[in-house]
Amino acid sequence: MATQIVKKLLSIIPLVLIISIIMFALINMLPGDAALALLGDSGTLEQVEQMREELGLNDSMPAQYWNWLKGVLQGDLGDSMFTGQPVIDRITERMPVTFELILLSVVFATIIGVPLGIVCAVKRNHMSDYILSAVSMVGVAMPAFWVGMLLIILFSTKLHLLPASGYVPFFEDPLGNLKTMVLPVFATGIALTATIVRQTRSAMLDVLGQDYMMTAKSKGVKYRVQLFRHALKNALIPVITAISMQIAGMIGGSVVIETVFLLPGMGKSMVDAIFQRDYPIVMGEALVIAVFIILLNTLVDVIYIFIDPRISHSGKRK
Amino acid sequence: MKKKLAVFMASLMLALSLTACGGSSAESSSQAGAASQASSAASSEGTAETTGGIKRGGVLVTSRVGVTPLNPIKYIAMQGDKIIEGLFFDSLVNINENMEVEPFLAESWTISDDGLTIDMKLKEGVHYFDGTEMTAETVKYCWDWYLDPNTAANFYTLISDVTSVDVVDDYTIRFNFSQPNAGFIETLSYQAGYVLSPASIDKYKETGDEEVFAREGGTGAFILTENVDGVSVTAEKNPNYHVMGEDGQPLPYLDGVRVNIIGDEAVAASNLMSGDLDMIDVVTQPAVVTQLQAAEGIDVRINAPREIFFLYMNMEQEPFDDPLVRQAMCYAVNREELNQVVSMGEGIQTPWVTLPTQWYYTDGEIIEYNPEKAKELLAEAGYPDGVDVELHYGTFGVLQQECELVQAQAAEAGFNISLVGMDGATLKSTWALQNPDAPAGMRIQNNIVPKSDPYTQMEYVFGENAIQNCSRWIDPEYQELLLQVKQTFDHDEAQVLLDRMQEIGLEQMPIVVLQAGPRRSALADHTMGVYFDCDASMNFRAAWLNK
Numbered sequence: 001m002a003t004q005i006v007k008k009l010l011s012i013i014p015l016v017l018i019i020s021i022i023m024f025a026l027i028n029m030l031p032g033d034a035a036l037a038l039l040g041d042s043g044t045l046e047q048v049e050q051m052r053e054e055l056g057l058n059d060s061m062p063a064q065y066w067n068w069l070k071g072v073l074q075g076d077l078g079d080s081m082f083t084g085q086p087v088i089d090r091i092t093e094r095m096p097v098t099f100e101l102i103l104l105s106v107v108f109a110t111i112i113g114v115p116l117g118i119v120c121a122v123k124r125n126h127m128s129d130y131i132l133s134a135v136s137m138v139g140v141a142m143p144a145f146w147v148g149m150l151l152i153i154l155f156s157t158k159l160h161l162l163p164a165s166g167y168v169p170f171f172e173d174p175l176g177n178l179k180t181m182v183l184p185v186f187a188t189g190i191a192l193t194a195t196i197v198r199q200t201r202s203a204m205l206d207v208l209g210q211d212y213m214m215t216a217k218s219k220g221v222k223y224r225v226q227l228f229r230h231a232l233k234n235a236l237i238p239v240i241t242a243i244s245m246q247i248a249g250m251i252g253g254s255v256v257i258e259t260v261f262l263l264p265g266m267g268k269s270m271v272d273a274i275f276q277r278d279y280p281i282v283m284g285e286a287l288v289i290a291v292f293i294i295l296l297n298t299l300v301d302v303i304y305i306f307i308d309p310r311i312s313h314s315g316k317r318k
Numbered sequence: 319m320k321k322k323l324a325v326f327m328a329s330l331m332l333a334l335s336l337t338a339c340g341g342s343s344a345e346s347s348s349q350a351g352a353a354s355q356a357s358s359a360a361s362s363e364g365t366a367e368t369t370g371g372i373k374r375g376g377v378l379v380t381s382r383v384g385v386t387p388l389n390p391i392k393y394i395a396m397q398g399d400k401i402i403e404g405l406f407f408d409s410l411v412n413i414n415e416n417m418e419v420e421p422f423l424a425e426s427w428t429i430s431d432d433g434l435t436i437d438m439k440l441k442e443g444v445h446y447f448d449g450t451e452m453t454a455e456t457v458k459y460c461w462d463w464y465l466d467p468n469t470a471a472n473f474y475t476l477i478s479d480v481t482s483v484d485v486v487d488d489y490t491i492r493f494n495f496s497q498p499n500a501g502f503i504e505t506l507s508y509q510a511g512y513v514l515s516p517a518s519i520d521k522y523k524e525t526g527d528e529e530v531f532a533r534e535g536g537t538g539a540f541i542l543t544e545n546v547d548g549v550s551v552t553a554e555k556n557p558n559y560h561v562m563g564e565d566g567q568p569l570p571y572l573d574g575v576r577v578n579i580i581g582d583e584a585v586a587a588s589n590l591m592s593g594d595l596d597m598i599d600v601v602t603q604p605a606v607v608t609q610l611q612a613a614e615g616i617d618v619r620i621n622a623p624r625e626i627f628f629l630y631m632n633m634e635q636e637p638f639d640d641p642l643v644r645q646a647m648c649y650a651v652n653r654e655e656l657n658q659v660v661s662m663g664e665g666i667q668t669p670w671v672t673l674p675t676q677w678y679y680t681d682g683e684i685i686e687y688n689p690e691k692a693k694e695l696l697a698e699a700g701y702p703d704g705v706d707v708e709l710h711y712g713t714f715g716v717l718q719q720e721c722e723l724v725q726a727q728a729a730e731a732g733f734n735i736s737l738v739g740m741d742g743a744t745l746k747s748t749w750a751l752q753n754p755d756a757p758a759g760m761r762i763q764n765n766i767v768p769k770s771d772p773y774t775q776m777e778y779v780f781g782e783n784a785i786q787n788c789s790r791w792i793d794p795e796y797q798e799l800l801l802q803v804k805q806t807f808d809h810d811e812a813q814v815l816l817d818r819m820q821e822i823g824l825e826q827m828p829i830v831v832l833q834a835g836p837r838r839s840a841l842a843d844h845t846m847g848v849y850f851d852c853d854a855s856m857n858f859r860a861a862w863l864n865k
Contacts, residue, residue, distance in 0.1 A: 036747045047472075156588065156592035164592040166594065264550070
C-alpha cells in the first residue's frame with residue numbers, strides 16, 4: 001500500500017505542472033493589463049510601458065512562465081504586484097481561514113446529514129422521509145449567497161445574536177472565532193448537508209436491499225448492528241466520494257461566503273487578485289488549491305481501501 | 319412520531335415567521351458583531367465625554383467599496399482612495415465642501431507674478447509617525463523623490479511642471495515650475511500633497527515595503543496597525559497629532575478606525591443595520607438606499623459631489639466616427655427617466671462634465687429625448703434601418719441598470735444596443751486610450767465631479783494622453799485651450815477658455831452626458847463628526863461615536 005501511495009503522490013508532479021501551465025495561459029488570456037490597473041486613473045503611454053517593463057509583462061508568455069516556475073522551484077512564489085506582499089505570506093495568512101470554513105462545514109454537514117440520510121432510508125416512504133427529502137431538495141437548490149444574506153438578516157440584523165461579518169483567529173479568541181464562524185459554516189454547510197442526506201439515503205437503500213443484509217437479518221444480528229456495521233459501512237463509500245467532490249467545489253464556492261461574511265480567506269483573495277490582474281497571487285493560490293484538491297482525491301482513494309478491503313491497491317474492486 | 323414531527327415543524331415555522339415580522343430591534347446597535355470586529359481592531363479605552371458632548375474613545379468601523387493601495391504614490395482612484403489614505407497622510411492643503419482651498423500642512427503660500435514659483439509656509443510642530451519633525455528640508459526630500467521619474471508616482475503627470483523644490487528657510491519651501499500651473503495648489507489636496515518622512519522613503523527604497531509610509535512616514539491622525547489586503551485596514555490614533563480638538567486636546571477623538579473592504583452594497587447595508595459597521599462610504603443602488611432610508615437609526619446623506627454619468631463613443635471607428643450618429647445618440651436618451659429610475663429623482667441635468675456648483679460651470683442646452691429626430695439623423699448618416707452598437711459597462715454600482723435603461727430608450731431611436739458587462743480592470747484596459755484594439759461602440763462612465771481643478775477635471779476625460787479618453791477625441795484646438803487653462807490663474811480668463819472648450823465639445827459631441835447623480839453615504843445615528851470634503855472623501859480626525 002505504501003508503494004501505491006508513493007506512486008500516487010509522485011503522479012501529482014506532472015499533474016500540477018500541467019495545471020499551472022493551463023492556469024498561466026488562462027490568466028494571460030484574460031483581457032486587462034496589470035500595468036494599467038496599477039496606474040490607476042492616470043498614466044501616460046510612457047508610464048504604462050515603463051510599468052509593463054518593470055513587471056516583466058513585455059516578456060513572451062513562455063518566458064514569463066519559465067521565470068515564475070524557476071521561482072517556484074526555489075521556493076519563491078513571487079510578490080503581489082499591488083502590495084508587494086510575498087505570495088507565500090498571503091497564502092499562509094488566508095489558507096487557514098478557508099480551510100477552517102470548509103472543515104467546519106464538512107463536519108457540520110456530516111454530523112447532520114448522515115443520520116438524517118439514515119432516517120430517510122430506514123423510514124422510506126414515511127412522512128419523515130418525504131419531509132426530509134423535500135427539505136434536502138430545497139437545501140440543494142438554495143444559493144449560498146442568498147442563504148448567507150437571510151442568516152445575516154435574521155441572526156445579526158433582527159436578533160443581534162451573531163456578528164454579520166468579521167473573523168477572529170481561533171487561537172486568539174476561540175469563542176469569538178466560533179461566533180464569527182457559525183453563520184458562514186451554516187450557509188456553506190446547508191447545501192452539503194442536503195447532498196449528504198440524499199446520498200446517504202440512496203446508498204443506504206441500495207445496501208439495505210442487498211442479499212447479505214437479508215442474511216444478517218436471518219442470522220438474528222441485532223438491528224443496530226445490521227444498520228451501522230453492515231449497512232452504513234458499505235454505504236459510506238459513495239457518501240465519501242460525494243463529500244470529497246463537494247469539498248473541491250466548496251473551495252471555489254468559498255469566495256461567495258467569504259465575500260458575504262467578510263472572511264479573509266483564500267477564495268476572496270484569489271478573486272480579488274483576478275480582478276486586479278495580480279498574476280503572482282493568482283498563480284500561487286491556484287497552485288496551492290490544485291495541490292490540495294489532488295491530495296484530497298488521493299486521500300479519498302486511500303480511505304476507500306481502508307473502508308472496503310475488496311478494493312485493490314490499484315483502485316479496482318477485487 | 320408523525321405528530322411530534324409536525325409539531326416541531328410548525329413551531330419552527332412560527333418562530334421563523336415571528337422573527338421575520340419582528341420589525342426593527344430597539345436594542346443598541348453595538349452588538350456581538352461590533353464587539354468581535356473591534357477585538358481585532360485597535361484597543362478601545364471606553365468612552366469619556368469631553369467638551370460639547372463629544373465623547374473620546376472607541377473604534378469607528380466603516381466600509382470602503384474597493385481596495386486601496388496604502389502606498390500613496392500608487393493610488394488607484396484619485397478621490398476614493400483618500401478615504402483610507404487620509405487616515406495616515408495629511409495633505410499640504412485641503413479642499414472643503416464648498417470647493418475652496420484651505421491651508422493645512424501648508425499655512426500660506428505666495429505665487430510669483432509670472433507663476434513660475436510658489437513659496438509655501440509650512441505649519442510648525444508637525445511630526446511624522448517616526449518622531450521626526452516636518453520641516454522644509456524633509457518636504458524637499460519627499461518632493462525630490464516624487465519628482466524623480468524613476469519613482470514612477472502615479473501622480474507624476476500632475477506635478478511634472480515642477481522642476482525643483484528649494485528650501486527657503488526651516489519652514490518655507492519654494493516650488494519652481496517650467497511653466498505656470500494654475501491648478502497646482504488644488505492638486506496638493508490629493509496624493510501629491512501628502513508629505514512623507516525621509517526615513518520612511520529610504521526604508522521603502524531599501525525594502526519595497528508598501529505599508530511603511532502608513533506605519534512610519536505619515537503625519538495623519540491615525541497610524542496603520544494592520545492591513546489584510548482586500549479585507550480590512552485597521553488604524554490606531556496618532557497620540558502626537560498636530561490638530562487640536564474642541565476640548566483643547568489633540569485630535570483624533572477616536573481610538574481607532576477600521577475600514578472593511580466590502581464590494582457588495584447589500585452586504586454593507588446588512589452590516590450597518592446589524593451594528594457591525596458605523597458607516598458606509600458609498601451607497602448607489604436604489605434598492606439598498608431605500609432599505610437604509612427605511613431602517614431605524616441610519617442616516618443616508620447626499621454629499622457635495624456628484625457622479626456624472628456619460629457615454630464615451632469611440633470616434634475612431636464606425637458608426638461613431640460620424641458626428642451625425644453621435645448627435646443621434648444624444649437625442650436617443652431620456653435623461654429625466656434615467657434620473658428618476660437610477661438616481662431616484664435626486665439627479666440633475668448638466669450639459670457638460672461640470673456641475674452648477676463649480677465656478678467654471680456654464681449653462682447650456684439639455685438635449686431632450688427625441689427618438690424621431692435621432693432616427694432622422696441616423697438616416698442622414700446612412701443608417702435608415704437603425705444601427706447595431708455595443709455598450710460596455712462595468713459590473714459594479716448602478717451601471718448595468720443605467721445601461722439597460724439606455725438600451726431600451728435608444729431602441730426607439732434605431733440604436734440596437736448590445737450590452738457587454740465586464741469587471742473594472744478589463745473595462746479600463748479594453749477602453750484605454752493606449753489600447754489600439756479598443757472596440758467600436760460605447761462605454762459608460764460615472765465620473766466623480768468635481769476634481770481638484772478645471773485642468774485635471776477636463777484632462778481626465780479628454781486629455782491627449784489620458785487613459786480615460788475612451789472616445790479617443792483629440793481635437794487640436796481643445797488640447798491647446800486645455801494647456802492654456804492649466805497656465806491661467808485668473809478665473810475670468812480661464813472661464814473664457816473653458817467656455818470655448820465646452821462649445822467645441824458640444825459641437826463635436828465626443829460624449830453623451832446623461833445625468834449627474836447624487837453620491838450618498840450612510841451613517842449610523844451615533845456616528846458623529848465625520849468630515850466630507852468636496853469630492854466625498856471623508857476624514858475621521860474629528861469623528862466620534864455617540865454610544
